[in-house]
Amino acid sequence: xxxxxxxxxxxxxxxxxxxxxxxxxxxxxxxxxxxxxxxxxxxxxxxxxxxxxxxxxxxxxxxxxxxxxxxxxxxxxxxxxxxxxxxxxxxxxxxxxxxxxxxxxxxxxxxxxxxxxxxxxxxxxxxxxxxxxxxxxxxxxxxxxxxxxxxxxxxxxxxxxxxxxxxxxxxxxxxxxxxxxxxxxxxxxxxxxxxxxxxxxxxxxxxxxxxxxxxxxxxxxxxxxxxxxxxxxxxxxxxxxxxxxxxxxxxxxxxxxxxxxxxxxxxxxxxxxxxxxxxxxxxxxxxxxxxxxxxxxxxxxxxxxxxxxxxxxxxxxxxxxxxxxxxxxxxxxxxxxxxxx
Ligand SMILES: [Mn+2]
Numbered sequence: 001x002x003x004x005x006x007x008x009x010x011x012x013x014x015x016x017x018x019x020x021x022x023x024x025x026x027x028x029x030x031x032x033x034x035x036x037x038x039x040x041x042x043x044x045x046x047x048x049x050x051x052x053x054x055x056x057x058x059x060x061x062x063x064x065x066x067x068x069x070x071x072x073x074x075x076x077x078x079x080x081x082x083x084x085x086x087x088x089x090x091x092x093x094x095x096x097x098x099x100x101x102x103x104x105x106x107x108x109x110x111x112x113x114x115x116x117x118x119x120x121x122x123x124x125x126x127x128x129x130x131x132x133x134x135x136x137x138x139x140x141x142x143x144x145x146x147x148x149x150x151x152x153x154x155x156x157x158x159x160x161x162x163x164x165x166x167x168x169x170x171x172x173x174x175x176x177x178x179x180x181x182x183x184x185x186x187x188x189x190x191x192x193x194x195x196x197x198x199x200x201x202x203x204x205x206x207x208x209x210x211x212x213x214x215x216x217x218x219x220x221x222x223x224x225x226x227x228x229x230x231x232x233x234x235x236x237x238x239x240x241x242x243x244x245x246x247x248x249x250x251x252x253x254x255x256x257x258x259x260x261x262x263x264x265x266x267x268x269x270x271x272x273x274x275x276x277x278x279x280x281x282x283x284x285x286x287x288x289x290x291x292x293x294x295x296x297x298x299x300x301x302x303x304x305x306x307x308x309x310x311x312x313x314x315x316x317x318x319x320x321x322x323x324x325x326x327x328x329x330x331x332x333x334x335x336x337x338x339x340x341x
Contacts, residue, residue: 023054026094028058032173034170037170038143040073040166042151045151058105064211093118095120098305118131124136143170161199165194222248239273239276259273281314282316284314286311286329292332
């Protein structure tokens with residue numbers, strides 16, 4: 001089964017899920033609202049179907065998503081305690097991963113026990129991907145919206161409030177609170193369904209976005225006062241170094257959303273964060289307002305992503321990676337500017 005950005009036959013998908021008794025749900029390391037929300041959205045449905053279902057992620061649940069965990073459904077992968085269950089499961093469903101390797105050590109476990117995999121994603125994947133069942137919809141605003149599509153087809157009852165809480169979380173976070181260009185009619189229709197069932201959508205917003213740590217604010221002050229502009233301010237970039245993280249006593253989730261924030265500046269079309277991982281590698285993260293694609297630049301650096309939101313991990317010192325990536329980005333944007341003239 002390979003629906004690689006072709007219309008998904010949800011009935012065929014349902015046949016696979018229906019025949020599986022034990023199912024693991026998982027998402028990428030350092031999970032975001034989409035991966036977590038898609039997981040919990042499907043989890044509650046499968047639980048209702050009496051499946052033996054568990055959510056096992058490589059990373060722990062970020063604290064701003066604790067409201068999704070009132071039933072303690074999120075587990076952090078530990079091979080000693082989990083492999084005994086995983087080895088016999090019928091299916092592993094992987095959400096929002098972009099690249100299979102982003103579930104980290106769970107890849108080894110899945111391969112070791114020869115587990116069937118189902119990829120549910122809105123990031124591009126190659127046609128010769130590794131998944132047993134591949135479901136990709138590049139125009140889905142969030143993978144949570146794909147879970148919604150599935151539930152709409154297979155349920156004879158309305159989607160439960162618990163499932164919608166996850167789906168709303170996925171959709172709200174991946175659309176930047178209904179602001180990004182991926183926001184479509186369907187997002188708003190799903191939102192209406194969520195309001196109708198009694199979800200307090202403003203509280204979800206507060207949990208995620210009005211819950212900053214002091215470390216985050218401190219780090220923000222530091223990087224904002226050192227922003228760099230290129231190409232007359234069309235391109236803005238900044239660095240988050242290990243040293244800055246240490247001084248602010250910050251964790252990596254404190255950094256979420258910084259690249260989006262820089263893109264909000266008037267005149268800035270492309271923003272870039274260079275986030276030092278260690279002495280020999282940096283994570284780079286691009287955001288574009290929509291005039292210039294950035295996933296081609298990320299791809300050139302060994303990563304990928306959506307046209308206007310992409311990233312990569314680049315080997316090298318902070319200094320080397322910065323100069324290389326800033327140069328490549330400037331050249332790429334300048335070329336695109338000329339092409340548009
Ligand atoms: Mn997503």
